[in-house]
Amino acid sequence: MFLEEYDVIVVGAGHAGSEAAAAAANLGSKTLLATMNLQNIAQMSCNPAMGGIAKGQIVREIDALGGYSGIVSDKTAIQFKMLNVSKGPAMWSPRVQSDRMRFAEFWRLKLESTKNLDFYQEMISGILVENNCIKGVKTSLGLEIKGKSVVLTNGTFLNGLIHIGEKQFGGGRAGERASTGITQDLANLGFEAGRMKTGTPPRVDGRSLDFSKMIEQPGDEKPQKFSFSDETQPLKFQRPCHMSYTSSDVHEALKEGFDRSPMFNGAIESLGPRYCPSIEDKINRFADKDRHQLFVEPEGWNTVEYYINGFSTSLPEDVQFNALRKVTGFENVKFFRPGYAIEYDYFPPTQLKHTLETKLVSGLYFAGQINGTTGYEEAASQGLMAGINAHLKVQEKEPFILKRNEAYIGVLIDDLITKGTEEPYRMFTSRAEYRTLLRQDNADFRLTPLSHKIGLASDERLKRMEAKQNKSNAFIEFFKENSVTPEILNPILESKNSAIVSQSDKMFKPFSRPNITMRDMRKIDEVEKYIKENDLDIEMIQQAEIQIKYSGYIEKEKNNADKLNRLExxxxxxxxxxxxxxxxxxxxxxxxxxxxxxxxxxxxxxxxxxxxxxxxxxxxxxx
Incomplete structure (x- = not known):
């Protein structure tokens, strides 16, 4: 049934497991992806979206390294938004609404077309260890599968317990059973374990909603995309989301069920994500607020199922239903399924090395929610790094470790193994001390050469990145070398209430002013002519603008990072x-x-x- 021995065995096929398996196999390792249900590969267990603040940067980093998350997100997107565009470029964060069913389907097809990758459907109930070295895994049928390395990406399945009001039942996700056995094996080996909690909102029938009473939330007028490759294209058509609000009536209806809430009656003792609280937690913690935003998000291009972002809850199903019917536009709402909370086992990540290999067992790697993180993007990035390092260890090569000044992924892993976490860890731009360097727009410049060096990013990827970089740099030099006269420049400056000039100067100088944008500079004929003659795309133009306008800040952060690296x-x-x-x-x-x-x-x-x-x-x- 199996190879005599695999190089890498990946347990779990969520976002972490899928990236881990793809990375190891693409690097040339004989890889097995084992999961309880092959129909649910890369399932979006919670919201149907990828990216967001800091998370979007991670998806672009995964893509720059040669992972699949960016490509799959682009191929299955139904809406694109660049968040935080009113702030500086270090804060810009891409996000897409995804077609949930197509997302999982496309991931599976990508994996099935990956060489060196085998699949097996069954619960992995334990690990095989000899002399503190991993030897493989055990299945619930009693089979033993040999492997030189193992990556555990069990998500919320390890002894998962689902809560809806006072009802509890085992499960790793709605409609799927929990995974047992691995926690006990790890505890017997001396690993410290803990419990965490997360939750999800109800899914509802869009045909029962009145969208005319809600606020429409369209995508960007000129949508971009995640992947730096030419395998994907920006969306031509988009589906809108909508927004509504809770009210004091909704809050009162929710409070009627607080005595049956597992959050408040002691049934749930573990900590949930601080920055994604349940609706009952919101109205309890923020009692001064009489309303909270709800984002009504479609689950795909054609389905009528909607995700109610902002209404995560584990209250009894009748309380959820009665409260949601008091929300504007939801007066006749019909449920597909209620929201629920889930508790699961995790292992404090201070037990790991920077490679995500465990300190106690050589060749054993943890990635994703087993490390105490929350979010598809955080999980996928860990899976990618664990898959890469499992391959490199088997090949007896140097590990692949990203520093804090090189990637958000480096910040994430360093935070986890150095500081640990007692609540689900979520990435924010504020966690990165060098976020001006770690922008979403330059992820390929930062990471594609590093990935190409280990053999993951293709030659084509590297050539494309170098061509983009060369054109961007040449455009910057154009502004430094070419002058503009006061007659041409002053009308532009006057329109922006900026001080006029009395003599010709290099274009670089006025462009450096805070209130002068590329759009303003493109009013100069020579600039627009250069863009057209050199076939510059939006990414090249954007890159040049950022480098010119933020050069001082970028240089300062580079110097600070150099000082830190001396201690490294x-x-x-x-x-x-x-x-x-x-x-x-x-x-x-x-x-x-x-x-x-x-x-x-x-x-x-x-x-x-x-x-x-x-x-x-x-x-x-x-x-």
Whole structure:
């Protein structure tokens, strides 16, 4: 039934598992993707969307590295929006509404067309370990599948428990059973486990909604896309979303069920995502607010099923129904299914290395919600990195690790393994200290050369990126080398209430002014002529504008990152004995001994380790 031994076995076929399997197989590893239901590969368990604030940057990074999430998102999108465009480019974040059914279908077809990849449908109930090295996995039928490395991406399935009001039943997702056995195996090996909680809103029948009473939310007038490749194109047609609001009447109806809420009666003890609270949590925590936004999102091009974003709940189904019927436009709403909460096992990620390999078992990797994260994008990026590193370890090659100044993915993994998490971790732009460097528009410049070097990003990807970079740089030089006269420039400056000039100057100088945009500069005939003659696309034009207008900020962050990287170069021996350093605080000795940072820079980011503790460490290391 199976190969004698696989290079990489991936357990779970959600967003993390799918990216892990694709990466390992595309790099040349003999890979097996094992899941409980092959019909649900890359299922969008919660909202039918990809990207968003900071998450959109991650999807573009995955694409730049050669992962599939960006391509699949583009191919199955029904609406595109660039969020935060009123702010600086470091904050711009792409997001798409997706066709849920087509998303899962397209992912499966992409995986089925990937060489070196086998599939198997059955519950994986345990792992095979000898002398602290992974040897494979066990199935619920008692089969043993041998593998040189294993990537666990179990999502919410490990001992999953679903809550709807006072009702509880085992499950990893609505309509799917939980996975058992792996948690116990890991606990027996000495792993620390915990419980987390997440939730999802009701799905409703769009035919029962009155959209004329809601506020339409269209996509961008000129939509862009995620993938840097030419395999996808921007949307020509889009489906609108809609927005409505809760009210005091809705809140009162919800409160009637609080005594039966698992959130408040003690049935749920684990922590849920702070930045995506349930509707009952919102009206409890923000009692001063008399309404909350609800986004009514279609689940696909043709289906009538809608996702009610902002109404995540685990209240009894009758309470959900009665409250939602009091929302404007929902007076006659019909449910497809109620919302619910789910508790599941996770493993604090401080038990991992930067490669996402566990410290206790060589060749065993964790990715996704098993590490305490929330979100498709965070999971997919971890899966990609775990798949890459599992392959590299089997091939006895150097690991692939992204630094905090190289990618949001680097920030995510470093945060997890250095700081850990006691609540579902979600990425935000504020978590990245170098976010001016880590923009969505330059992800290919940052990461495609690194991925090409290990053999994942194709030659075609690299050539396309280099061509784009060369054209963008040449456009920047055009502004630096060519002058503009006051007669041409001053009318543009006057229209923007900007100080006029008295003599000719290089175009670069007025363009650097905060209130002058590329649209303004394109009113100069020479600029528009250059764009047309050199066939510059929107990404090349945008890249040049950002580099010109934010060059000072970008250079400053590069310098700061260089300083940090000097500490990254100071390695700490694997078996370093912190107990010998009596000048360290007790908390620092305890945290450093547990987490075992590999560099002084990583040690400095551990919660509870002070600058004074780092000074002691540097002195001991002769620095």
């Amino acid at each position: 170069g100071l390695k700490i021996p694997d078996e370093f004995d912190y107990s010998k350093l009596k000048s360290l605080s007790f908390e620092a000795r305890e945290k450093l001994s547990t987490i075992k940072p590999t560099t002084v820079s990583q040690a400095s980011r551990i919660s509870g380790v002070s600058p004074n503790d780092i000074s002691v460490l540097l002195v001991y290391m002769g620095r």
